[in-house]
Amino acid sequence: MARILIRFNEEQVAEPIASQIIIEYKVPMAILSAHINSKGGEILAEVPDDILEKVVNAFRQRGVSVTVPKLIEVDSDKCFSCGSCIALCPVEAISLAKDCSVEFDKEKCLGSTCSVCVDACPARAIKSIKQNNSDSANREKKR
Amino acid sequence: MSNPSKTRTVEEINQKIRKGDAQVLTAEEMKKLVESSGVEVAFKEVDVVTTGTFGAMCSSGAIVNLGHSDPPIKIEHAWMNDVEVCHPGAAVDLFIGATNMSEKQPYEYGGGHVIQDLVAGKEVELRATSYGTDCYPRTALKTIITKEDLNQFYLLNFRNCYQRYNCAVNSSDETIYTYMSKLLPRFRNATFSGAGELNPLMNDPDYETMGMGTRIFLGGGQGYIIGEGTQHSPKNLNGTLMVKGDAKKMSPEFLQGGAFTGYGTSMYVGLGVPIPILNEGLARKTAIQDKDILTDIVDYSVPRRDRPKFGQVSYKELKSGAITVNGKKVRVSSLSSLKMAKKVSQTLKSWIDEGSFFLTSPVERLPTTTVFKPMRQTEEIPFVYSVMHKAVTCTEDEEIQAIAKRIVTKSVNHIVVVDETGRLKGIVTSWDITRAMAEGKKALADIESHNVVTAKPDEPLEIASKRMAQHNISALPVIDIEKKVLGIVTSEDVSELLGR
Ligand code: SF4
Ligand code: SF4
Numbered sequence: 001m002a003r004i005l006i007r008f009n010e011e012q013v014a015e016p017i018a019s020q021i022i023i024e025y026k027v028p029m030a031i032l033s034a035h036i037n038s039k040g041g042e043i044l045a046e047v048p049d050d051i052l053e054k055v056v057n058a059f060r061q062r063g064v065s066v067t068v069p070k071l072i073e074v075d076s077d078k079c080f081s082c083g084s085c086i087a088l089c090p091v092e093a094i095s096l097a098k099d100c101s102v103e104f105d106k107e108k109c110l111g112s113t114c115s116v117c118v119d120a121c122p123a124r125a126i127k128s129i130k131q132n133n134s135d136s137a138n139r140e141k142k143r
Numbered sequence: 144m145s146n147p148s149k150t151r152t153v154e155e156i157n158q159k160i161r162k163g164d165a166q167v168l169t170a171e172e173m174k175k176l177v178e179s180s181g182v183e184v185a186f187k188e189v190d191v192v193t194t195g196t197f198g199a200m201c202s203s204g205a206i207v208n209l210g211h212s213d214p215p216i217k218i219e220h221a222w223m224n225d226v227e228v229c230h231p232g233a234a235v236d237l238f239i240g241a242t243n244m245s246e247k248q249p250y251e252y253g254g255g256h257v258i259q260d261l262v263a264g265k266e267v268e269l270r271a272t273s274y275g276t277d278c279y280p281r282t283a284l285k286t287i288i289t290k291e292d293l294n295q296f297y298l299l300n301f302r303n304c305y306q307r308y309n310c311a312v313n314s315s316d317e318t319i320y321t322y323m324s325k326l327l328p329r330f331r332n333a334t335f336s337g338a339g340e341l342n343p344l345m346n347d348p349d350y351e352t353m354g355m356g357t358r359i360f361l362g363g364g365q366g367y368i369i370g371e372g373t374q375h376s377p378k379n380l381n382g383t384l385m386v387k388g389d390a391k392k393m394s395p396e397f398l399q400g401g402a403f404t405g406y407g408t409s410m411y412v413g414l415g416v417p418i419p420i421l422n423e424g425l426a427r428k429t430a431i432q433d434k435d436i437l438t439d440i441v442d443y444s445v446p447r448r449d450r451p452k453f454g455q456v457s458y459k460e461l462k463s464g465a466i467t468v469n470g471k472k473v474r475v476s477s478l479s480s481l482k483m484a485k486k487v488s489q490t491l492k493s494w495i496d497e498g499s500f501f502l503t504s505p506v507e508r509l510p511t512t513t514v515f516k517p518m519r520q521t522e523e524i525p526f527v528y529s530v531m532h533k534a535v536t537c538t539e540d541e542e543i544q545a546i547a548k549r550i551v552t553k554s555v556n557h558i559v560v561v562d563e564t565g566r567l568k569g570i571v572t573s574w575d576i577t578r579a580m581a582e583g584k585k586a587l588a589d590i591e592s593h594n595v596v597t598a599k600p601d602e603p604l605e606i607a608s609k610r611m612a613q614h615n616i617s618a619l620p621v622i623d624i625e626k627k628v629l630g631i632v633t634s635e636d637v638s639e640l641l642g643r
Pocket of ligand 2: 072078079080081082083084085086102114121122123124125126
């Protein structure tokens with residue numbers, strides 16, 4: 001699953017763009033959070049990796065801005081498994097393995113939209129990378 | 144008194160190490176053995192127990208000698224990678240303090256990182272200035288050095304290895320950044336430090352085997368305990384160590400710079416002490432478990448020496464990931480690395496097993512009676528309670544007209560809005576009232592601000608004053624834990640007392 005942040009402007013909010021795309025591509029899209037009013041809004045959603053690119057492009061063709069908030073990156077050479085980040089995570093994406101190594105669950109992590117753990121890492125091992133709108137879906141796929 | 148079967152000596156253990164048949168267990172393994180087979184068997188079978196800890200130890204540093212430049216300089220100020228280092232000695236001896244921050248990247252890079260870089264063999268830029276003397280004429284210097292260029296490069300940590308440490312929480316409404324890391328508001332997380340049952344001092348709490356001259360694992364190399372650490376407080380199980388070791392032989396894995404947002408930099412130090420099991424008592428003591436080691440839950444949002452406490456927790460609970468504070472479940476995580484602490488104790492064990500590390504008896508044991516005193520202060524500083532005065536209040540159902548009148552008769556600028564029980568609801572200023580009258584508004588609800596910045600009575604006035612400046616306001620209602628309004632402190636009160 002990949003997370004995408006969809007931003008609607010004032011005109012787009014009036015149209016049922018999201019529902020159209022969900023029906024057209026048969027996307028099992030899970031909405032994680034939505035803040036919408038008549039002036040525009042944001043939806044944070046999860047879509048399966050294999051149709052990520054299609055969905056992102058479909059929104060963009062309709063003029064809707066989509067970002068793929070990248071999951072934060074953890075430099076395992078720098079991380080010394082102190083654990084400072086664990087209890088800060090709102091979705092319990094960070095945990096202590098059996099051998100006391102600290103592990104990040106990329107499936108659970110909210111990515112750069114959250115970043116609560118980033119400035120608490122004494123080893124500066126966690127980076128949140130904000131991607132630009134244009135090529136994020138492609139880059140995501142190559143990885 | 145000495146019954147030969149009931150004791151063994153460090154020399155006997157070293158003989159065994161030489162022959163390759165010393166029995167060494169990590170503290171973790173020892174606890175299991177004592178639990179399964181009892182103290183007597185454990186004493187018979189085990190010669191040495193290795194301990195370990197890996198945590199941020201701010202009172203650490205390194206002494207370096209640079210050799211003389213030509214023409215020579217008597218260094219007055221010096222920087223390594225833009226971190227100011229101190230010049231405690233004659234001409235070219237410097238002390239790199241772990242918490243000194245880079246002038247270019249404060250909070251991100253500091254003395255601990257300089258030491259780590261040097262230990263790793265990296266090049267470090269050195270700058271120095273001086274006033275010049277007849278014998279040391281040079282006034283400025285810039286060069287690149289590595290550890291190979293230094294005559295001496297010794298880690299010299301004046302307080303390491305706290306026996307145990309507090310568990311930190313934050314009861315306030317704002318996230319705070321402390322040396323106990325990021326603490327989310329309203330008890331949303333807790334942090335702790337220390338290895339608990341693996342901690343060296345916890346495994347020998349009477350310091351039977353430790354003191355000046357005890358050879359230890361330090362930063363991936365061998366070092367020595369050189370005495371009690373500063374703030375050593377053995378009576379309440381807060382012992383500390385002063386240690387020294389040749390940093391040229393250490394490893395950047397076990398000595399790492401640390402960056403604490405909003406606090407500063409530090410150094411993570413790996414430290415392990417081998418405990419010779421000289422008698423059954425030591426076998427029993429090294430069996431101590433996390434459940435038996437308690438520590439206080441301390442509220443770091445109160446910026447005082449004696450911070451409020453919320454009871455005690457064991458390291459077992461702390462390591463479980465959640466504790467209970469005030470009846471509420473709070474997720475907790477460590478600042479020091481348990482994984483690395485284990486690695487320290489395992490590495491030390493392997494050194495002894497392979498005969499590259501021998502034990503020593505201390506020439507003087509760590510003191511057991513030192514008392515850690517608070518600072519003698521000859522000047523009192525003011526607290527909020529010293530200047531706060533009675534607040535002029537109103538309730539939400541009052542008319543603006545009536546409140547305006549009160550502002551005039553009491554000649555104040557702030558009216559605190561309270562409910563029937565005296566709890567804080569909001570605040571209105573004379574400016575809010577003036578505007579409301581001009582705009583013809585009648586209801587207090589339209590103008591009252593609910594997002595009130597407050598003060599606590601026992602906060603230092605300086606901190607309350609900073610908060611006013613930060614929020615660009617001129618008064619703070621003073622409230623207690625239940626939000627009952629106790630009074631108000633204004634910027635005039637502050638300037639009267641602090642003269643600003
Ligand atoms: S970015 Fe947020 S969700 Fe992701 S690991 Fe860090 S705290 Fe958890
Ligand atoms: S805070 Fe940083 S160093 Fe510590 S466990 Fe998390 S990622 Fe690793």
